[in-house]
Amino acid sequence: MRSATDIVALISEHAALKKQGTRWVGLCPFHQEKTPSFSVNAEMGVFHCFGCQQSGDAITFVREIEHVDFVEAVRRLAERSGVTITEDPSATADRQRRAPLHEAMEKAVEFYHERLLSAPDAGPARDYLRSRGYDGDIVRMFRLGWAPDDWDALAKYLKVSTKVLTDSGLGFVNRRDRAQDAFRARVIFPIFDTSGKPIALGGRILPVPVGDGGPGVGATGPGAGPGPGVGPKYKNSQDGPIYSKRRTLYGLNWAKKDVIENGEVIVCEGYTDVIAFFVAGMPRAVATCGTALGEEHFRLLRNFARRVVLAYDADAAGQEGAGRVYEWERHHEVDVAVAALPPGADPADLARDRPDVLRAAIADAQPFLAFRVDRVLASADLRSAEGRAKAAEAAIAVVAEHPNELVRDQYLMLVADRCRLEPDALRALAGRVARQDRAAPGESNGSRPGRGPVSEAGSANAGSRSAPTGPSRRGGDISRPGLEALRLAVHRPERVGDRLEAILFPDELQRAAFEALTGADDLHEAVEAAEDHDPRVASLLRRLAVEEPATDADDVVVTLVRNASRRALAVAEAQARLSPNTVGEIAPVIARVRHDLDELDDSERCLAAADRLLAWLVGRDDTNE
């Protein structure tokens, strides 16, 4: 599929590419940018973005841009280029097992949807949705439905095996051994995967009409007619072969386009909140499905946006565990902000009555730490000296949780200012808080349990309080000739030939990349092999493929040999000092190496000297092993 696909044509469907030398460059389709940092190497069929570090080949591109799995990406590429693929039956067994479940789910969604649109018994549901401001377009877009007040209306309609009914979460076998529907007398919010396939259902009971008094719990038996249901307000499908709560975000299938365009996703608390944001003109909201926001949701979100705005009611947002939030930020390279909605506010009401308030809350979303510090200070009495000291202490405890020292210090100055204290006095206090914290790792100040598991990474976070450094920062000057040599090895292997050795790469990642290249027939094979045991190596190789070497191969080899020889020489000299009885053996070698190092500066003799030094380095390396 890779060789059958014209990667430039493929990517051009999503981004405008311009030819520049041997590469194609353009604005990255994966992140927001104004100057192009996205490059494609047509010949090698790979792309790399210097902005967001996305890289890959045609298959990766389709996976990331369409948000589909590997198999689906290959299938789509095959369709595009008219290639027929035959599938290994064992590989498709899993999909075959799930196919009837997807089919049943699709039919169920359509069945419930049709009921809502036209069945007489859905009248109260339609009235309820209208009262919430949902017009026909909204109902159709979100494929809302109505599950009639009946035991087995869906089961009778679907006529599927009880296994399919149960596995899909649409029904169960009751005590009388009969198939029964999972949802009854509820407004249905179908839940879709990112590609738009329905995978589960959420159901909401109708509220008791105001003034009606309500029939009370249990009064909705046969004959009572459709009306307020019984049980919890919301009910969701259980996890099963086609659905996992932890990996699903309601609304992402509709939101992803706007999320990518804005580089921002709004996470709210329920299905109706998501719809409210769409109604208010912010079609980039998602919600968890009856579970707390967690690690796997972030893994999903980070493919779409770098900024995650929590649009919770202020109290709920304040309860999100700080340790978890910073860990998500660090681990997934996202920024988490909080759009504090007025306490007790319902986004649906806001969207209908005051959409400007809702839009302003999102536009003014604060970084998570700023939001928490503000809450502490807002609840404190800043009029008295004692009150300000107490507030400062509480705020510093919150600030101390942030993993980045520079960020902590900026907030510390802000707290000092608001509490009219000297920053240095607060720094001393912060130092004490940090020490206490280290003594009791895992305890996040201010985070209360109750919103799901407290912290998958709380204690891990406490130990690493330095600013995260990206791999690109490592190495500094040392890494540059190594990268250039790798570029040559990728683009002009004939120029560097066998003049490079692993020993010349002091950077571990570069050495791994070099070894992957020499161990494979071509770049693709190298990338593929690397993908399995170190994705960082695969990513580096793809990046190199869209970069062009700017230096002469001789210069690069000489520089690498010089650097490696100097390092090895320092080791040899230390050995000679430490064990004087070997001096007789080592001294002549040291003298020769020094001589060759001098020769490296002579343009006539440098290549021969480099060959000798390289031979020495490789021989030395072999004996050490």
Ligand SMILES: [Zn+2]
């Ligand atoms: Zn990018």
